[in-house]
Amino acid sequence: MPIKPISSRDNSLYKELKLLAASSQARRKEGRTLLDGVHLCESYLLQVGKPLLCIVGETAMRNDEVATILRRCDDLSAQTILLPDHLFNALSQVENGIDILFLIETPQLAQPPCLSRSAVLLDRVQDPGNFGSIVRSAAAAGIEQVFCSAGTTFAWSPKVMRAGMGAHFLLAIYEHVDLADLLERTDIPVVATSSHAQQRIYDLDLTQPVAWLFGHEGQGVADGLLECATHRVTIPHLGAIESLNVAASAAVCFFEQVRQRMTHYPP
Amino acid sequence: MPIKPISSRDNSLYKELKLLAASSQARRKEGRTLLDGVHLCESYLLQVGKPLLCIVGETAMRNDEVATILRRCDDLSAQTILLPDHLFNALSQVENGIDILFLIETPQLAQPPCLSRSAVLLDRVQDPGNFGSIVRSAAAAGIEQVFCSAGTTFAWSPKVMRAGMGAHFLLAIYEHVDLADLLERTDIPVVATSSHAQQRIYDLDLTQPVAWLFGHEGQGVADGLLECATHRVTIPHLGAIESLNVAASAAVCFFEQVRQRMTHYPP
Incomplete structure (x- = not known):
């Protein structure tokens, strides 16, 4: 499929892309978003497949990694x-990056009827960097599902996806989920961290699937939800600081589970 | 000490504060910075003491937490x-925050002659949120020192300090450090994470003090430095993603050490 050049900022497709790039509202409404940079585009090709569109800058055409991506798009009959x-x-x-973007559809998944597989539940997590880091750690730890309450930052914004480094394509991400309702239909333990909890995370058996519940950066998990968790655990501290960043906390939890599983089921 | 009102944007002190607020270069040059919000100001009073200046907005004067901070400043003869x-x-x-700032001097510490206490070494970590999250996790894990290479983001910028949540006041932070030189004078093991390493972090004895080495978000630790580490370890993954965010990785490392120490030296 021949590469199509666009040189005018008044081109209607270009104007549409510019709106998507600038407006979170437009991305939500259209159910489409932009993947920025070589790494995300490569991950998408590997994990998902054909993008709606590949967009490349003139200088980037000379880059070897870009050339490989363009060939793959051509194989898949995706327009560049x-x-x-x-x-x-x-x-x-992205400043000083390599100029390649994919236009993709954001997956619209039907929410599963109950919690039965390893998952992360996010209650109003605000910061795109935190959200991205959490899904990246979750995917690395073999977690399969992410459920986000209303009020959680949009999962498919360019900032979140950059921080996620491709984890989005490995996980099922459900947005606008009524977490209280979901917590009534769970087949697996739900674990929340709380600095007020007595039980240490290291003392909880994490060898089976669990759902992890994390909350708002300032306020934590809403009280009503925290009560629905089957376990409240603390990450013990040795220093005089109250709490961890939510993404740091999530990483500690996920990899304590990895450690326990690897110890329990040696390779 | 009476509270001093300033109402003109042409006031010379106000202009000086505005320059510090806007310019990273000015903060470095003056050796001064601004702490933003109730939590950081409270932490500073608790851990360090008297600020150079307390700055408060009119509406915030009615806030109870602010009133407590102002009383404490008055006790310490700090000007408001x-x-x-x-x-x-x-x-x-800070949007939608409580309007209080401290002007403080950034500590200028003489670098210790060798690495002998638990520490974090940061090689060109770029993102203020990552840097802040790392020092927050480090302080919570009982680590005492942070050494930053040239090219690491400025430790005392408002963004880094917000993410650090007061950890800055619990740690000794050294900037512009020649890490290669420091690594030649170390009395403790230096541990770097690398996805290419064979040894799992869970299999390394972390019950004694170590220095942790973390690097640039995209490029990792520079090769020359990585070779100077006494141990290279991997955080094992269960999922199909290559690597963790550097702050997530740091949290996993620090709290694996906390776990081992708590197991080895039960309370």
């Missing part, structure tokens, strides 16, 4: 759009 | 400046 660098830069938030 | 809200807002990056 070529932009002058200045038009490309208006679509990208 | 009162600003109309619109002047205060031009100094602060």
